[in-house]
Amino acid sequence: MTVPWAPEAPPQTQPITQNDDVVRSRQQVRTFAQQCGLSLVEQTKFITAASELARNTLVYGGGGEMRAGLVERHGRRGVAAVFADSGPGIPDTDLALTDGWTSGGGLGLGLSGARRLVDEFFLDTEVDRGTTVTIVKWAR
C-alpha cells in the first residue's frame, strides 16, 4: 500500500529494537494524532493500536521500525503508522487475525484488536522475509 503522506510534513522513523521503543512509538504517534485533529477517543484508539503493533514488531518480528506521520487524501487529513520487520513473517494471515489466536504468550488480541481500532489496516507479510503492517485513521 502506498501511504498518502502529507506533502508538507515528512514521516518520522522510530527504530523498535528494545522495550522502551514501544513507549517511544506511542509518544511519537500521539503527537501526530493530536496534530491532525482526531478526537480524544479516536486518538486513544489509534495510539493503542500502534502500541499493539509496536510490541508485535519487537516480540514476534525480532525488532524493526515504525514510520509515522500525517496523511492526506481528497482534502481529508489523518494519521498513519507503518510497522516493518524482517522477522519470520506470518504463514497464515487469516489465523493471525483471529481473536484469541497467538503464536507466542500473548492474548491474541494484538493484530485483530488493532484492526478494529483503526479506519484502514493493511497486512503485508511473507514467510522468512518479514511483516509490514500499515494503519490509518482519518479525522472526522
Added chain:
Amino acid sequence: MTERVPVLRIGDILLVSIQVDLEDQTVLDLQEDLADQIVARSARGVVIDITAVEIVDSFVGRMLATIASISRLLDAETVVVGMRPAVAITLVELGLSLGGVRTALDLEKGLALLRRSATGAELT
C-alpha cells in the same frame, strides 16, 4: 534499569498510582512487587489508580487482570479506579472487557468498595 512504580500502604490496603507511560518491564515488576507486598504486609485490598493513564493496551490490560487474580489467591481484593472513558471504549473495542476486575470511578469509591466487602466478609 527501568523505573518501579511505588506501592503505598494505608492500613491494610495497598495503593498504586500509575503516573508514567508504562514500559512492559515496569508492568511485570509491578506485578511481582504487589504479590510480595500483599504477603509481607498482610494486605486485604489493592487499589490501582489509572487516572493518569492515557493508554491501556492488551499488555497493560492483561496485567490488571493478572494482578486481580494473583491478589485473590493471596486473599486480597483488587479494585482498579479512575479509568478514563476513552480508555474504557478502546479496551472494549480491542476485545478486552476485563470481566474479572472490579472497578470504581475514583479512589474514594474504590476504598469504600473494599471496606464494604471487608465488613461483608466478617459477617458471613
